[in-house]
Amino acid sequence: MDWVAHARALATEAHASQRDKAGRPYIEHVARVAAAIHDDDAAKAAAWLHDVVEDCPQFADRVRDFPQPIHDAVTLLSRQSAPDAAHYYANIRQHPLALKVKLADIADNADPQRLRLLDPELAGRLQEKYSAALAELGERRSPQKTGSPASPQQRxxxxxxxxxxxxxxxxxxxxxxxxxxxxxxxxxxxxxxRDLVFAELEAQMEPEAFMIWRTMYSGT
Known part of the structure; x- marks a missing residue:
């Protein structure tokens, strides 16, 4: 079974009538997320399916037909999989396949070219949302001890x-x-x-997460 092709077909059917915040066909976003993932067919299949469970619940049962790693990743990527944002991101952070897809998802959503298509107020709110997500997901696996009462994500x-x-x-x-x-x-x-703060931020974050955040603000 070509699971990537199967996932692409299901996503195309599920998102057929949906539009994104800029009025574009939603499947274009899904396709870009999938295209950003290389040399990992399981992650690419999960990328095609990453919004199906959350946004197209009538198709959720069909995601169960996929191999367990793909199904598990897609389930974790649904907001309904956790009681709040903290648990949602913590679960994704512990699942390499889901994390790979989520970072690709944020990278596409946070692309400055996409944000410029939106109302500035909405774009600003989304930037804050994506920054918070990257703080939750982008912490280095062995963070330095700061002695601060704040969590690493808050820092x-x-x-x-x-x-x-x-x-x-x-x-x-x-x-x-x-x-x-x-x-x-x-x-x-x-x-x-400024340069010192950027350097410290880069040192505290995983490289991919830092670059997504830096690109989001450098182009808007």
């Missing part, structure tokens, strides 16, 4: 917000592309502070 969200704020301040202060040596001391210090 990542705090650093993400600090990095965004510093980036906005740098852009407002400089107003142009320049080097540190061209700037007054206080502006150069601001750039240095």
């Amino acid at each position: 990542l969200q705090q650093m993400m917000e600090a990095a965004r704020t510093l980036e906005q301040l740098v852009r407002a202060a400089t107003g142009r592309s320049t080097t540190d040596c061209d700037l007054p001391a206080h502006q150069a210090a601001l750039i240095q502070a």
Whole structure:
């Protein structure tokens, strides 16, 4: 059985009448998520199916026909699989196949070109949502001990917000592309502070999650 082809056919049928927030056929998003996964047929099949259980419950029974790893991943990717967001992301984080698909899903949803098609207020809310998801999913497997009462995910969200704020301040202060040596001391210090926060954030996150987050904000 070609499970990838089977998954593609089921997803195409299930999402046939659906549109995304920009008014595009929803299956286009699903296809891009699947296309982003290489050399892993189980993950690619799960990517085709990743929204079927949640968004097309009338087709959920047919997902049970797939091999157990694919079925389990698709089940975890449904919001109904957990009582709240914390448990939802924790379960995905512990399942490599589901995690691979979820990161590809966020990468596509957070693509700056897609966000620019939306109302700015909605795009901003979605950016915050995807940042929170990446904080939950993107923590390094062996995080450094900080001594902070905040959880590692909360610390990542705090650093993400600090990095965004510093980036906005740098852009407002400089107003142009320049080097540190061209700037007054206080502006150069601001750039240095931004770069330090970005470097620490990168050190605390898995590379793929960090790049998704960085791309989302660099292009909008």
